Amino acid sequence: MLMNTPDETLAEAALSGDRASFSVLIGRHYDRIFGLAFRLTGSRADAEDLAQDICAALPVKLRHWRAEARFTTWLYRVVVNAAHDLRRRQATRARAADGWGDWEIARQHHMAEEAEALDWLGAAMARLTPELRDTVALVLGEELTQAEAGRVLGISEGTVAWRMAQVKRQLKAIAAEEAT
DSSP states (O other): OGGGSOHHHHHHHHHTTOHHHHHHHHHHHHHHHHHHHHHHHOOHHHHHHHHHHHHHHHHHHGGGOOSSSOHHHHHHHHHHHHHHHHHHHHHHHHHHHHTTHHHHHHHHHHHHHHHHHHHHHHHHHHTSOHHHHHHHIIIIISOOOHHHHHHHHTSOHHHHHHHHHHHHHHHHHHHHHHHO
């Protein structure tokens, strides 16, 4: 029954709190909202966000609909205004970010270098024996003293020291091997 109801009648009912009418309106016009948002923003992600934001805010925005024009005309205006607001927010963020651009580039570069180093270390550690990995995990990862690591592993402190020296030698050898 509601499917054949004109948009304007559905909007009036939705304005009065009729959830079924509101649901029909959203179902009927979501693709239109998304499509226009996509054409205005040029970005699928922005259009999806905009369409969801508009649909979430539509119950409140309906209070401003005066039924002087077709519902779709009013809805187009809502989408256009939302897209303009998004552009203004993005421009404000871009202006604010201008001063941080070099800093952010350096920060991203540093993070990428750290990630690469961690990846290398993880791969190199995988090449160590389980006993050496266990020792490194306790001494460096958990920051235990060599004596504490020895107690956990059931070995002497001297053996822990020997294993850590062995780890350093093997990691240097792996690095040298990869450098050639």
